[in-house]
Amino acid sequence: MxxxxxxxxxxxxxxxxxxxRAYRLGAHGQTLELRALPCGVMQLPQTGxxxxxGFEAAFEQACGDWLRAAPGTxxxxxxxxxxxxxxxxxxxxxxxxAVDRIGGSLSTLRNRHGQLIxxxxxxxxxxxxxxxxxxxxxxxxxxxxxxxxxxxxxxxGQDILVGLPGTHSKxxxxxxxxxxxxxxxxxxxxxxxxxxxxxxxxxLGRGMQxxxxxxxxxxxxxxxxxxxxxxxxxxxxxxSTIFSTRTLGLTGVLDGPGQREYLSGLLIGHEIAALQAxxxxxxxxxxxxxxxxxAGLCARYTQVLHAYGFGAVEVVAEATERGxxxxxxxxxxxxxx
Amino acid sequence: MxxxxxxxxxxxxxxxxxxxRAYRLGAHGQTLELRALPCGVMQLPQTGxxxxxGFEAAFEQACGDWLRAAPGTxxxxxxxxxxxxxxxxxxxxxxxxAVDRIGGSLSTLRNRHGQLIxxxxxxxxxxxxxxxxxxxxxxxxxxxxxxxxxxxxxxxGQDILVGLPGTHSKxxxxxxxxxxxxxxxxxxxxxxxxxxxxxxxxxLGRGMQxxxxxxxxxxxxxxxxxxxxxxxxxxxxxxSTIFSTRTLGLTGVLDGPGQREYLSGLLIGHEIAALQAxxxxxxxxxxxxxxxxxAGLCARYTQVLHAYGFGAVEVVAEATERGxxxxxxxxxxxxxx
Numbered sequence: 001m002x003x004x005x006x007x008x009x010x011x012x013x014x015x016x017x018x019x020x021r022a023y024r025l026g027a028h029g030q031t032l033e034l035r036a037l038p039c040g041v042m043q044l045p046q047t048g049x050x051x052x053x054g055f056e057a058a059f060e061q062a063c064g065d066w067l068r069a070a071p072g073t074x075x076x077x078x079x080x081x082x083x084x085x086x087x088x089x090x091x092x093x094x095x096x097x098a099v100d101r102i103g104g105s106l107s108t109l110r111n112r113h114g115q116l117i118x119x120x121x122x123x124x125x126x127x128x129x130x131x132x133x134x135x136x137x138x139x140x141x142x143x144x145x146x147x148x149x150x151x152x153x154x155x156x157g158q159d160i161l162v163g164l165p166g167t168h169s170k171x172x173x174x175x176x177x178x179x180x181x182x183x184x185x186x187x188x189x190x191x192x193x194x195x196x197x198x199x200x201x202x203x204l205g206r207g208m209q210x211x212x213x214x215x216x217x218x219x220x221x222x223x224x225x226x227x228x229x230x231x232x233x234x235x236x237x238x239x240s241t242i243f244s245t246r247t248l249g250l251t252g253v254l255d256g257p258g259q260r261e262y263l264s265g266l267l268i269g270h271e272i273a274a275l276q277a278x279x280x281x282x283x284x285x286x287x288x289x290x291x292x293x294x295a296g297l298c299a300r301y302t303q304v305l306h307a308y309g310f311g312a313v314e315v316v317a318e319a320t321e322r323g324x325x326x327x328x329x330x331x332x333x334x335x336x337x
Numbered sequence: 338m339x340x341x342x343x344x345x346x347x348x349x350x351x352x353x354x355x356x357x358r359a360y361r362l363g364a365h366g367q368t369l370e371l372r373a374l375p376c377g378v379m380q381l382p383q384t385g386x387x388x389x390x391g392f393e394a395a396f397e398q399a400c401g402d403w404l405r406a407a408p409g410t411x412x413x414x415x416x417x418x419x420x421x422x423x424x425x426x427x428x429x430x431x432x433x434x435a436v437d438r439i440g441g442s443l444s445t446l447r448n449r450h451g452q453l454i455x456x457x458x459x460x461x462x463x464x465x466x467x468x469x470x471x472x473x474x475x476x477x478x479x480x481x482x483x484x485x486x487x488x489x490x491x492x493x494g495q496d497i498l499v500g501l502p503g504t505h506s507k508x509x510x511x512x513x514x515x516x517x518x519x520x521x522x523x524x525x526x527x528x529x530x531x532x533x534x535x536x537x538x539x540x541l542g543r544g545m546q547x548x549x550x551x552x553x554x555x556x557x558x559x560x561x562x563x564x565x566x567x568x569x570x571x572x573x574x575x576x577s578t579i580f581s582t583r584t585l586g587l588t589g590v591l592d593g594p595g596q597r598e599y600l601s602g603l604l605i606g607h608e609i610a611a612l613q614a615x616x617x618x619x620x621x622x623x624x625x626x627x628x629x630x631x632a633g634l635c636a637r638y639t640q641v642l643h644a645y646g647f648g649a650v651e652v653v654a655e656a657t658e659r660g661x662x663x664x665x666x667x668x669x670x671x672x673x674x
Contacts, residue, residue, distance in 0.1 A: 001366060059462065084587075092347045125590075127570065128568065128570050128575075129578060129581035129585075130580075130581065130584040130588050132584055168580065187577055187606050188540065189573075190579055194539070196539075197538045197539050200538065201533075201538045202527065202531070202534050204527075233464065235615055235618065236466075236526075236612075237574065237607055237608075238523055238575050239528050239575055240524045240525060240526045240608075241466060242531075243526075244467065247468060247469055248466075248467065248470060250467070251461075270384055271577075274572065274573050274574035275573075277572055281572065
């Protein structure tokens with residue numbers, strides 16, 4: 001193999017429940033190569049060996065050749081790989097926490113070839129209803145890094161809300177004073193997974209169609225759903241309002257594709273309405289909302305956030321690779337700095 | 338067949354989505370015989386014939402011999418049999434409605450043997466989020482009939498709340514003035530179906546066990562869940578609080594059977610909290626709550642209702658057969674009266 005034009009400075013793994021993304025990063029943290037494998041911790045390659053061997057095999061597929069081409073390259077990994085079901089369980093760090101502390105708290109394991117792998121700890125908030133995350137803390141670090149790089153970081157002393165919509169949405173409150181950012185609190189909403197369960201496994205799915213609808217009508221149905229939570233009828237809560245997906249179908253107001261869009265808007269609307277109520281009761285009004293996630297989903301959330309009066313909403317790209325790079329930097333894994 | 342000791346006065350069918358219950362009722366509405374068949378409108382016997390023939394076959398199984406033994410007996414049926422997927426679609430009556438009007442609005446069909454079958458209409462409330470019921474209106478009639486028979490009907494002029502917990506819970510507000518009862522408003526909560534979908538088809542089910550737990554610990558887990566909706570953390574709404582089922586498992590607070598009980602309590606608690614908030618904002622405080630449903634489920638709801646400050650809660654038995662009898666009486670189907 002000829003010497004690489006752009007030498008590898010960090011191998012960064014985003015290793016979740018269902019997928020594994022491997023980044024080969026260059027001298028400035030730029031992505032030189034990206035591999036997406038269906039090898040999450042719950043669907044590792046079948047090896048027939050011991051419990052470790054599925055992780056070893058997935059790791060080899062993800063970056064074995066990169067390491068052979070550039071021996072000694074540091075490796076960092078975030079996500080469910082550090083969970084109880086992961087390669088090695090890494091204890092959670094407790095929230096509230098200074099964001100800088102995360103990079104100083106990496107755990108390590110060695111694979112069968114003696115390669116050191118640095119694992120990012122997840123976070124736990126031990127309140128009455130505990131909350132946990134693994135992987136999103138890295139994206140939050142990436143968001144703050146992007147914000148610092150954008151020159152917008154002058155607004156220190158103001159709260160930032162980082163939203164990570166997905167199967168389980170996380171909403172993370174960041175408080176800044178001077179150069180310090182504190183991860184103060186976070187909430188989880190199971191909106192994406194609830195949408196899938198309701199659409200696939202309840203009567204609400206019976207009238208739905210996934211495709212074939214008029215885009216404009218679909219958009220109207222989504223908006224109609226999104227606004228329900230802020231009406232008097234929305235007071236009944238999501239266990240009750242979801243039934244209107246069916247009755248608006250029965251009464252001919254929504255067609256099959258419309259029912260699907262309506263339920264999507266309805267659930268996201270309830271999520272944002274609850275988030276807003278909590279922020280208000282805490283006396284917190286974020287100056288900025290930063291979103292990380294799949295583009296289409298971020299567009300849906302942006303629309304609903306605006307409808308509920310959230311002002312500045314920005315979608316941040318490449319938060320994961322930025323976060324992994326920043327954590328490796330803080331941990332002293334990179335030669336330059 | 339020898340003449341029956343207790344002659345049949347009414348054949349009453351409670352024909353829902355998944356099951357069909359047939360009652361042979363005597364001179365005073367007492368149940369002489371009951372058959373429960375797995376022949377709901379969504380799982381009719383396979384006949385290979387036309388669309389009607391599944392209904393014909395189920396009807397024959399349910400009460401063909403009763404009719405041959407007592408020709409001319411009136412037949413009444415309530416539930417999804419009158420829906421768009423039913424034997425014949427019966428238009429909904431609109432809420433608010435005087436309860437007496439329901440029995441005066443039955444539709445009829447004739448089966449292939451010329452037997453007249455009277456179908457009870459369902460109810461619709463055409464609000465911003467429309468609500469529908471089919472079958473529960475009959476149980477409400479039965480509850481009011483039971484209440485009149487109990488001598489407690491003196492408390493006219495007071496509101497009654499009828500709760501029908503199940504796959505879809507219905508909460509029905511009855512306003513009484515003199516001998517008149519008005520069905521004023523109702524709400525639907527998909528609590529039972531959501532519980533099944535979350536337990537069976539999301540990550541929350543992964544840590545659960547259905548059986549094997551300590552009964553007392555299970556009861557404590559149920560209570561713990563039921564109270565969440567009235568705490569500050571409960572403000573986050575059900576899309577968020579359900580995640581604590583998992584995190585209280587991860588942190589060792591709840592075992593597998595406990596997680597199941599906790600989620601059950603949590604969802605019912607959110608339902609009752611929302612119901613209470615709506616009643617308060619409407620300025621309505623029911624003097625009495627009457628529950629109809631499976632005994633174990635009614636016990637769960639009674640416990641949560643008490644925890645949320647609802648005073649008098651009573652479980653009403655045999656509401657369906659009482660309601661069908663009362664509706665037949667109002668409709669003039671019974672010779673005596």
